[in-house]
Amino acid sequence: RPHRLPWALLHAQSTRLATRKMDAIKLAIVMKVIGRTGSRGQVTQVRVKFLDDQNRQIMRNVKGPVREGDILTLMESEREARRLR
Numbered sequence: 001r002p003h004r005l006p007w008a009l010l011h012a013q014s015t016r017l018a019t020r021k022m023d024a025i026k027l028a029i030v031m032k033v034i035g036r037t038g039s040r041g042q043v044t045q046v047r048v049k050f051l052d053d054q055n056r057q058i059m060r061n062v063k064g065p066v067r068e069g070d071i072l073t074l075m076e077s078e079r080e081a082r083r084l085r
Helices: 007-024
Strands: 026-037 043-050 057-063 071-074
Touching (some): 026 057, 043 071
Antiparallel strands (some): 026 043, 026 071, 043 057
């Protein structure tokens, strides 16, 4: 018979995980739309500037409609997109 954790302990663990994920979320504003990419042009490449660190800018790929001035919620902020060819 598998060991079962009490509900309160499971809830506390899931709350800690959610808090850790919220710490990783970064907000970034779209500074410039660079172009379309993807095999069918379904992805837009943009240059974003982080709201918490105004000196830091990276390029990201965005799926869906996007324009300059939009604020993106980035779940992962270390990875940068490769340049368009």
